[in-house]
Amino acid sequence: MLYQHLEQCIITIKQNLIVNGNQTGIRSDLLPSSVSQIISHYQQHHTVIPILHSEVTSQIYKQRFKNNVTNAQQNGDSREAARMLAVSAYGASVWKTTTPSTVQSTLSDTHYQIAAKLALGVPPVSLPSDCRSCHKADACETDPFHPLSCNSQKGREITLRHDSVVNDLHHGIKAAGGVCIKEPSRLRF
Ligand SMILES: [Zn+2]
Secondary structure (H helix, E strand, O other): OHHHHHHHHHHHHHHHOEEOOEEOOOOOOOOOOOHHHHHHHHHHOHHHHHHHHHHHHHHHHHHHHHHHHHHHHHOOOHHHHHHHHHHHOOOOOHHHHOOOOOOOOOOOHHHHHHHHHHHHOOOOOOOOOOOOOOOOOOHHHHOOOHHHHOHHHHHHHHHHHHHHHHHHHHHHHHHOOOOOOOOOOOOOO
């Protein structure tokens, strides 16, 4: 009974670590090839025993994430693929741990909710069906994220974001004791 249960556990873990039909392979020291190898395997790799559960779980979650990205790309859902890659990129979660010690580093409750929903892929706000910027009928009903790609908002929003980043960088450098000039006109690249 125990033998069968352990064998099933090993099979289940390996099945969870298959990506697109290819077994990417769990780290060889974490899991024995079969239950009959279990004692000799962990005698040989005894250092993994205290971290076995967290390591196997971590590898399974990583493979599931890769699976989800690959599935989104193969299904033509480029937005979902882009969202998953964006929220998992290095430094992408720093905003959640930033100390709200200044106006520049503080998000309002509303802005935090919108940012969190965008990160989760959830429609950020309730919108009327038609877009009030480009006046396209049912644009927001069809696509709750339409304002992020609305051509009528692009120029204005891009300028606002650019200016906000410039101002916050300027403030941050000065707060750190540095000297800087906003977009000096004499520089040419
Ligand atoms: Zn629009």
